[in-house]
Amino acid sequence: MSNTEHTKSYLDDTYAMSYPETHAFWEASASGRFLVKTCQTCNKAHWYPRIVCPLCGGSETDWQEASGNATLFSYSLMEKADPPYALAWVELEEGPIMITNIVDCDFSQLKIGQALKVRFRQCPEGRYMPVFLPK
Amino acid sequence: MTHKAKAYIVGAYEHPTRYAPDKSVTQLHAECALGALKDAGLSIKDVDGFFCAGDAPGAGPIALVDYLNLKLTWMDGTELGGCSYMIHVRHAAQAITEGKCKVALITLAGKPKSMGMATGTAPRSVGPDRPETTWDLPYRSTIAGVYGMLAHRHMHEFGTTSEQLAAVKVAASIHAQHNEKAVLRKVVSIEDVVNSPIISSPLHRLDCCVITDGGGALIVTSPEIAKTINRPRVKIIGTGETINTSNGGYIRPTETGAVETGKQAFSEAGVSIDQIKYASIYDNFTIMVLMQLEDLGFCKKGQGGAFVAEGNLISGKGKLPWNTDGGGLCNNHPSNRGGMTKMIEAVRQLRGEAHPAVQVKDCDIALASGPGLVVGVGHAHSTIILERE
Numbered sequence: 146m147s148n149t150e151h152t153k154s155y156l157d158d159t160y161a162m163s164y165p166e167t168h169a170f171w172e173a174s175a176s177g178r179f180l181v182k183t184c185q186t187c188n189k190a191h192w193y194p195r196i197v198c199p200l201c202g203g204s205e206t207d208w209q210e211a212s213g214n215a216t217l218f219s220y221s222l223m224e225k226a227d228p229p230y231a232l233a234w235v236e237l238e239e240g241p242i243m244i245t246n247i248v249d250c251d252f253s254q255l256k257i258g259q260a261l262k263v264r265f266r267q268c269p270e271g272r273y274m275p276v277f278l279p280k
Numbered sequence: 281m282t283h284k285a286k287a288y289i290v291g292a293y294e295h296p297t298r299y300a301p302d303k304s305v306t307q308l309h310a311e312c313a314l315g316a317l318k319d320a321g322l323s324i325k326d327v328d329g330f331f332c333a334g335d336a337p338g339a340g341p342i343a344l345v346d347y348l349n350l351k352l353t354w355m356d357g358t359e360l361g362g363c364s365y366m367i368h369v370r371h372a373a374q375a376i377t378e379g380k381c382k383v384a385l386i387t388l389a390g391k392p393k394s395m396g397m398a399t400g401t402a403p404r405s406v407g408p409d410r411p412e413t414t415w416d417l418p419y420r421s422t423i424a425g426v427y428g429m430l431a432h433r434h435m436h437e438f439g440t441t442s443e444q445l446a447a448v449k450v451a452a453s454i455h456a457q458h459n460e461k462a463v464l465r466k467v468v469s470i471e472d473v474v475n476s477p478i479i480s481s482p483l484h485r486l487d488c489c490v491i492t493d494g495g496g497a498l499i500v501t502s503p504e505i506a507k508t509i510n511r512p513r514v515k516i517i518g519t520g521e522t523i524n525t526s527n528g529g530y531i532r533p534t535e536t537g538a539v540e541t542g543k544q545a546f547s548e549a550g551v552s553i554d555q556i557k558y559a560s561i562y563d564n565f566t567i568m569v570l571m572q573l574e575d576l577g578f579c580k581k582g583q584g585g586a587f588v589a590e591g592n593l594i595s596g597k598g599k600l601p602w603n604t605d606g607g608g609l610c611n612n613h614p615s616n617r618g619g620m621t622k623m624i625e626a627v628r629q630l631r632g633e634a635h636p637a638v639q640v641k642d643c644d645i646a647l648a649s650g651p652g653l654v655v656g657v658g659h660a661h662s663t664i665i666l667e668r669e
Contacts, residue, residue, distance in 0.1 A: 159407075
């Protein structure tokens with residue numbers, strides 16, 4: 146994820162627009178809010194967002210605002226890329242683990258288990274994606 | 281031994297090429313088909329079942345079936361990445377047991393090498409049709425990056441070291457020196473591996489498999505036809521398949537689908553882990569071998585590092601001779617899909633046709649195990665157990 150700002154929005158983004166049922170997420174992420182889908186039956190959050198709960202099969206899932214807190218579950222530094230970047234799994238405070246990037250920090254200081262906070266970065270296509278940086 | 285298997289592998293062929301800019305993927309498939317049929321002493325007219333995966337031109341069976349002009353009663357285009365061909369063996373055995381076909385042909389071919397594909401280190405270009413893509417594509421996830429995260433987590437949970445991972449590559453290279461077709465025939469040391477450049481931390485260049493053009497094919501048939509063929513008979517006695525999902529984000533990435541497929545295959549075969557004389561274990565990265573060894577039960581979870589560091593994978597020396605052709609790490613990884621070559625070397629071992637320097641004595645029962653694809657982040661997996669009859 147780069148720091149470049151783009152004039153587009155998620156409404157221009159084929160990856161967002163192919164999934165009309167996820168538009169609430171992209172609307173929120175454009176204003177810096179992080180939504181996760183939570184099941185009304187088992188009350189668990191899941192990732193990536195679905196219309197069926199992948200944990201209990203429940204058909205009622207709601208968007209809930211997440212705390213934005215997470216811990217670093219694992220990561221890999223893509224040292225051959227220019228510039229190098231950090232691919233990571235982070236465990237959200239709400240439970241699920243998601244794939245993401247760690248940004249704006251000294252990668253050599255990263256440690257599995259450390260506390261992270263969400264930020265949003267815009268894709269060239271238009272939608273804003275959650276990324277994380279150390280607290 | 282008591283098991284219900286009613287199908288045999290009677291033909292196996294690994295294409296000799298590792299670089300084929302002068303051939304189409306279709307031609308490579310056809311050459312592999314003819315090679316395996318010749319190995320079995322059968323002709324293309326005998327084939328009534330056909331199995332292929334996403335590497336086939338058109339990503340399904342129809343184009344190759346037309347090209348080869350096969351007259352079929354059964355076909356299967358199951359696409360599950362690198363382990364597709366192992367799952368095809370399972371599906372072929374089932375179809376043959378039920379009498380739906382008698383001679384099943386399974387083919388694989390591809391040419392990522394001559395196409396200059398950055399198989400593991402560049403994000404793959406995909407559209408929005410898969411639901412997880414919208415959520416992970418912008419992070420520039422690569423195959424090598426995901427396996428780097430797996431390795432890092434395994435190190436964190438179990439204390440596994442880069443030197444232990446390197447022992448997997450060392451074993452592969454010791455075997456590959458005897459394989460004149462292998463891409464990397466030089467025997468390497470632990471130091472060579474850990475001093476090679478980092479690709480995706482903590483994985484080094486020599487923790488990764490080779491990129492090759494080529495392919496392979498297998499022939500599966502019924503007991504009646506197998507008895508008419510003058511080749512050592514290799515019986516399919518246990519099989520398993522699964523998709524290890526991303527489980528809504530509640531993942532245990534250090535655990536592979538081998539936990540499930542190993543259970544299925546061993547239960548069906550009615551053999552114990554101690555009876556396995558040889559194992560082909562898909563080695564796209566060194567860490568994947570470690571995790572499957574643990575999940576299949578060759579050692580306890582978390583002990584894979586110690587198991588490989590003791591030299592247990594080296595034929596003639598260790599407890600579990602493994603990937604004696606040099607595997608994907610040194611020999612061949614056609615079309616970026618390792619399941620086919622894993623099956624072929626297991627068949628060679630059971631027939632006594634592996635290179636004499638790596639042939640396992642009295643090799644009567646062998647196992648092949650491998651993952652396929654990386655999805656959000658889960659994977660497919662298959663385990664196959666074979667017996668020489």
